Amino acid sequence: MSVAIENFVKAIYKNGKRDHNDTKPGNIAKELGISNAAATDMAKKLATKDLLHYEKYQELKLTDKGTKMALNVVRKHRLWEALLFKLFDMSLHDIHREAELLEHQTSDLLANKISEYLGNPKFDPHGDPIPNANGEITTVDTSIPLSNTEEGKTYTISRLMSDDKEFFDFCAQNGLKYGNSVLISKQFSNNKMTQILIHNNTILLNQDFTSIIYVNETN
Amino acid sequence: MSVAIENFVKAIYKNGKRDHNDTKPGNIAKELGISNAAATDMAKKLATKDLLHYEKYQELKLTDKGTKMALNVVRKHRLWEALLFKLFDMSLHDIHREAELLEHQTSDLLANKISEYLGNPKFDPHGDPIPNANGEITTVDTSIPLSNTEEGKTYTISRLMSDDKEFFDFCAQNGLKYGNSVLISKQFSNNKMTQILIHNNTILLNQDFTSIIYVNETN
DNA sequence: AAAAATTTTTAAGCTTACTTAAAAATAGTT
DNA sequence: AACTATTTTTAAGTAAGCTTAAAAATTTTT
Known part of the structure; x- marks a missing residue:
């Protein structure tokens, strides 16, 4: 699966978690910095791959498979943030930017190694929960x-x-x-x-x- | 510059260092797992970007700019290998595979942080020299x-x-x-x-x- | 030095991931 | 409820990075 696809499902996942809960193509497009047309196209394509449910003019809803993919990317992102934060003196913003790229080029094996090295942390340096290897977030968020x-x-x-x-x-x-x-x-x-x-x-x-x-x- | 371009100049650099010294499109194509036609196309394109000198049926020769790009990628590859080798219990082959991807998604800033963290090592776990931030290999190889x-x-x-x-x-x-x-x-x-x-x-x-x-x- | 084999190049075509422009549908406003 | 504004969709087109097939040039073999 491509970087574009991983970012697309991740954007839906993130937008779905927010207050507004607007996961129509336009909002995803804004999140990703692409045109609405491109987002609609991609949504249709990902529906054929069983990553999301697409109905004209409706919110995009991730399937279980799509959610799993999103959480897998989120896991890698947050593990990278935790690792870079621990090892290097870098700003949270710079760390985020690096993680944004590294997350797509990280095998599950490497992600597990990072997690293990860090003592299987439950949160990244922003306080965001790190999904486990099964894509589950086990912590309860009361914040x-x-x-x-x-x-x-x-x-x-x-x-x-x-x-x-x-x-x-x-x-x-x-x-x-x-x-x-x-x-x-x-x-x-x-x-x-x-x-x-x-x-x-x-x-x-x-x-x-x-x-x-x-x-x-x-x- | 794209991943494809970075890998192309890297392949020329590596092939140029070997005995055979065959940097014609066919050999680069073999190194990268693409068709000869694709390699010829890419060579022409990179010539217009001043990354290499292209003459029909001749060896491809990197320009100074192309060499610098190749060494920058090689530096990041070897720094990643050194870091992963130090932190995680992984085979050299697995480490190589991860580095092959990470090398293209690493800012100069992060590369420098990794280098600093490791004490600015001169060699990676294979014994290959790590170019410095200026793309220079300062060690003399007598092996x-x-x-x-x-x-x-x-x-x-x-x-x-x-x-x-x-x-x-x-x-x-x-x-x-x-x-x-x-x-x-x-x-x-x-x-x-x-x-x-x-x-x-x-x-x-x-x-x-x-x-x-x-x-x-x-x- | 010819013939055969290989390599390089050209040409045409494909997929992915975008773009812009216009049509269609939805949502908001009076 | 009708008009306006916004959003979504469709349609057509583009660039990057490939492919295969065939022509052209080079290299190897005899």
Whole structure:
């Protein structure tokens, strides 16, 4: 299966996990930086390969086979991120970019070797869960976006759901890192802004950021 | 530049280093597993990109630009081999196969990180020299094939120049490994066979193998 | 030096993964 | 409910990297 196909099913998988749940060709096209026409073509083709269900004008739905393929690629991506993060001093954004390419050129054998070397980690450096060799995510995700937190409570950063360089640069500068603690000092009523205290610094975040930073309540 | 192009210049580079020195399209085609016609087409195309000099029916000669590209790919290949060899318990053949794919999806930045992590090694696990970030091979190679050794002398294995699984399996079984010592117990007159002593085992090697196992005389 | 064998080149054609442009259907707005 | 805007689909076309078949040139053998 080609890189284009792997990226296509991965994009459907990722979009299907999001709030909007828009997996129509146009959204997948946007995710992949290709034309809508190309996405429609590809969707039809992958339907014949039993990777997804295609019905005109409807959302694209991965079959079990398609989901398995997507999870296999996601697994390799996250294992690479975990490995590069451990071995090298590189920004999360750079690591992501390398993993984006390496994920398609990695045998299952190598993926298993990486996993084993790392002690079969359950999460990558963004806090995203790493599917196991069977394509299963066994961890239960109880995290919520920062935008949904309560004023005065303390949380632990569990996921940074982004590919964006500016976002990661901002995070790196402000100690927003997987595992770190944040206190919600002020939650503005409309949830459009959140003020947090981290490392004795007060930061004001807008919804662009509070919707992709996920946290768990600290016990 | 595409994977196909990187592999093409790499094949010319490798063939140019061998005894036969046959870099006509047919030989490159054989190396890459494509048709002669495809190789001729590609050669013409790469000439327009100033990667090689093309003259009908003549050997293909890399330009400086083409050589630089080839060495950059070779560098990444050998760095990956060195890294995978260090981190994981995998056969040299499997490592080679993974590196064959990863080499094309590796930024210069990542290559430098791998190199740094490994202490800027000068050789990969086969004993092949690793070009530096400028595409220069600074080491001097004094090694000779086993077929050219002298009876009674002791040598150190310096390079195993092959991609072949059977060869590597044989090597692994018999302790034929980069850095190991061999005594030439009998060199048959026509050089078609060589009998060596390694790890207290006597092995008879034919020329297929003695021409790709390189050694240095032990001081 | 001719004849035979091989290699290289040319030519035509295929598949993949795109593109743009226009038609068709859906979704949003008044 | 009708009009508008957007999205999806269809259709036609392109570039990369191959293929096979046949012509042209080179190389090898006798």
